[in-house]
Amino acid sequence: MKSIFPKILKSNQIITKNIEKYNVDWMNKFHGKAQTILLPSNTTDVSNILKTCNSNKIPIHIQGGNTGLVGGAVASNAEVLISMERLNKIKNFCDKRGVIHCQSGCILQTLDEHVNEKGWLMPLDLGAKGSCQIGGNIATNAGGIRFYKYGSLHQNVLGMKVVLPNGDIYNDTQGFYKNNTGYHIKNLMIGAEGTLGVVTECQLKLQKSKPSIKGMLFSLNNLEQLSKLIELSTNTLQDFISAFELMDKKSLILHQKHFSNLPISIGNFNVLIETQFTDDDYHQSVLDKFFENCMENELIEDGTVTNNETQLNQLWSIREGITENLSKEPKSLYKFDISIKLNDIHTLQQKLKDYDTYFFGHVLDENIHLNILNDGSNDQIENIVYNLVNELNGSISAEHGIGIMKKKYLHQYDTKNQIQLLKDIKKTFDPNNILNPGLITN
Numbered sequence: 354m355k356s357i358f359p360k361i362l363k364s365n366q367i368i369t370k371n372i373e374k375y376n377v378d379w380m381n382k383f384h385g386k387a388q389t390i391l392l393p394s395n396t397t398d399v400s401n402i403l404k405t406c407n408s409n410k411i412p413i414h415i416q417g418g419n420t421g422l423v424g425g426a427v428a429s430n431a432e433v434l435i436s437m438e439r440l441n442k443i444k445n446f447c448d449k450r451g452v453i454h455c456q457s458g459c460i461l462q463t464l465d466e467h468v469n470e471k472g473w474l475m476p477l478d479l480g481a482k483g484s485c486q487i488g489g490n491i492a493t494n495a496g497g498i499r500f501y502k503y504g505s506l507h508q509n510v511l512g513m514k515v516v517l518p519n520g521d522i523y524n525d526t527q528g529f530y531k532n533n534t535g536y537h538i539k540n541l542m543i544g545a546e547g548t549l550g551v552v553t554e555c556q557l558k559l560q561k562s563k564p565s566i567k568g569m570l571f572s573l574n575n576l577e578q579l580s581k582l583i584e585l586s587t588n589t590l591q592d593f594i595s596a597f598e599l600m601d602k603k604s605l606i607l608h609q610k611h612f613s614n615l616p617i618s619i620g621n622f623n624v625l626i627e628t629q630f631t632d633d634d635y636h637q638s639v640l641d642k643f644f645e646n647c648m649e650n651e652l653i654e655d656g657t658v659t660n661n662e663t664q665l666n667q668l669w670s671i672r673e674g675i676t677e678n679l680s681k682e683p684k685s686l687y688k689f690d691i692s693i694k695l696n697d698i699h700t701l702q703q704k705l706k707d708y709d710t711y712f713f714g715h716v717l718d719e720n721i722h723l724n725i726l727n728d729g730s731n732d733q734i735e736n737i738v739y740n741l742v743n744e745l746n747g748s749i750s751a752e753h754g755i756g757i758m759k760k761k762y763l764h765q766y767d768t769k770n771q772i773q774l775l776k777d778i779k780k781t782f783d784p785n786n787i788l789n790p791g792l793i794t795n
């Protein structure tokens with residue numbers, strides 16, 4: 354195998370030493386067995402690699418920023434790994450249309466900073482933005498904190514270039530908003546976790562940044578207040594909300610353990626709401642009324658509102674720090690990324706009351722990141738949680754994907770008879786099963 358790749362890549366694009374970082378995932382939970390790391394720098398390189406792997410039936414794995422949370426970024430079933438880190442060029446940014454065309458290894462935050470200079474925003478934002486790549490975001494159909502405002506990547510990816518497992522290049526980079534010309538292959542690639550092709554370039558629709566941005570942190574006592582707050586927010590602030598995040602009591606107590614005190618007294622439930630608008634005076638008047646309404650109807654116990662950038666960043670660091678705070682705990686950490694209806698949060702909390710649970714996440718999207726800390730490993734925890742989610746007719750993966758971690762449960766709860774369809778699609782694209790083997794279904 355070693356003699357194959359030097360024929361198609363330069364020597365500095367193949368590494369076999371000091372490769373430990375490519376073989377351990379962000380959670381330090383999943384370990385890969387890659388022995389050769391390939392560093393292509395363009396679509397042709399990727400095409401040559403896949404052509405070679407396919408004709409020699411060599412399994413190969415794709416890695417983006419390695420921030421995925423389902424074990425999909427490391428090569429569990431392949432000895433060769435493609436790292437996308439050198440496909441990091443911005444090809445074109447049209448600030449009139451608000452469209453960016455870039456290679457897929459660009460870091461999300463780098464892209465955001467680039468377009469910010471001309472008053473635009475990436476439609477996607479998440480805690481791992483400083484490391485995750487746009488190709489990884491597309492492959493996982495990442496949701497993040499702006500999902501409620503700007504929708505999913507299915508709406509925001511206008512075009513892409515993909516190398517198929519046999520090395521052929523699928524080029525859909527006309528970049529139109531509308532383009533109904535048969536099956537939407539592009540949409541099939543979004544969320545395919547790299548099992549159907551390697552995304553090498555993409556075009557994204559940007560959003561105009563708004564000059565007036567404000568943040569509110571509220572504490573609440575119970576789910577009834579949360580439910581009413583959500584109703585009031587969606588009725589009166591719909592055009593303003595750019596993020597609406599839930600953090601339960603224990604998530605914030607954990608924050609206090611690692612950092613300074615919070616600007617509010619902690620409630621059983623706490624929400625961070627960010628709003629954006631063009632006109633600051635009007636924005637402020639709407640929020641004043643909203644705040645008054647919250648107080649009058651006793652929807653919140655305590656709260657703070659800010660339009661100061663530093664303070665807003667501090668509020669965000671509380672929410673975005675939860676994942677990292679939990680990973681610092683010496684106990685075993687079980688992470689769940691589920692979709693359930695708001696009313697079912699209470700049921701889930703009750704049924705899991707004997708466990709050390711942490712509930713937080715994108716509550717307006719009905720997406721909860723339930724985390725459980727446990728002394729030592731416990732094989733039963735995943736079974737218990739996923740059985741409950743299944744009973745509540747929820748989804749076992751709201752936004753992180755299936756990867757290796759949830760494969761067993763995807764099969765277990767195949768109520769839609771979708772596994773066979775997924776397998777058939779995989780076989781059509783990758784009959785030799787060389788690309789990201791072991792993920793999702795196979």
Ligand SMILES: Cc1cc2nc3c(=O)[nH]c(=O)nc-3n(C[C@H](O)[C@H](O)[C@H](O)COP(=O)(O)OP(=O)(O)OC[C@H]3O[C@@H](n4cnc5c(N)ncnc54)[C@H](O)[C@@H]3O)c2cc1C
Nearest residue numbers: 417418419420421425480486488489490495496497547552
């Ligand atoms: C602190 C933190 C916060 C997070 N917050 C969120 C959140 O709010 N919302 C959310 O959805 N996720 C979140 N995540 C999960 C993770 O960041 C996302 O899944 C992200 O989209 C993964 O991008 P990546 O570049 O790191 O991909 P990787 O982790 O490297 O890979 C993920 C999967 O995509 C495949 N892949 C990567 N690049 C390509 C490519 N170019 N072509 C084809 N396949 C490819 C890989 O093979 C793998 O299966 C968070 C993670 C962390 C650590």
